[in-house]
Amino acid sequence: EVQLQASGGGLVQAGGSLRLSCAASGFTFDNYNIAWFRQAPGKEREGVSCLRSSDGTIYYRESVKGRFTMSSDNAKNTVYLQMNSLKFEDTAVYYCATSRWGWGLRPHEYDYWGQGTQVTVSS
Numbered sequence: 001e002v003q004l005q006a007s008g009g010g011l012v013q014a015g016g017s018l019r020l021s022c023a024a025s026g027f028t029f030d031n032y033n034i035a036w037f038r039q040a041p042g043k044e045r046e047g048v049s050c051l052r053s054s055d056g057t058i059y060y061r062e063s064v065k066g067r068f069t070m071s072s073d074n075a076k077n078t079v080y081l082q083m084n085s086l087k088f089e090d091t092a093v094y095y096c097a098t099s100r101w102g103w104g105l106r107p108h109e110y111d112y113w114g115q116g117t118q119v120t121v122s123s
Contacts, residue, residue: 002026004114006096011120012086020081022096022114029053029074033103035110036070036081038092038119047105048094049081061105064090088123 008020022034035050049060049070058070069082079096093116102109 002098002112004096004098004112006094006114006117009094009117009119011122014086014088014121014123016086016121017082017084018086018119020083020094020096020117020119022079022081024077024079024098027098028077029072029079032098032100033110034072034079035097035103035105036079037095037097037105037107038090039095039116040089040092043092045095045107047107050103050105051079052103059105083119086119086121088121091119091121093118 003025005023010018012018031053033052036048037045038048039045047061048064051058051070067085072079095116096114097110098112099110
């Protein structure tokens with residue numbers, strides 16, 4: 001059974017940093033694409049970053065480029081999202097998601113979702 005467990009969220013001041021983790025079970029990242037999404041209250045879920053397993057390509061949404069870094073540790077079957085220079089508008093519940101074939105920043109591309117972790121940035 002494919003399962004994802006996101007963790008690492010919390011409360012941080014603007015300009016601060018957090019590192020999110022997404023631990024996977026039931027599959028290996030070698031063959032699945034992984035993405036981070038977020039959803040703020042009253043807003044649609046949006047893609048933050050995605051990693052393509054076939055060649056390691058990582059893509060970021062424009063608003064987080066230069067601030068967020070996605071990485072993976074295949075030995076631990078875990079992906080990370082290092083978030084630096086956090087802004088108030090980064091406040092959201094962050095989710096990791098995976099798909100054997102889908103890739104990109106659109107939610108419908110992904111088949112399996114973790115439970116989400118709350119990130120709150122105080123201004």
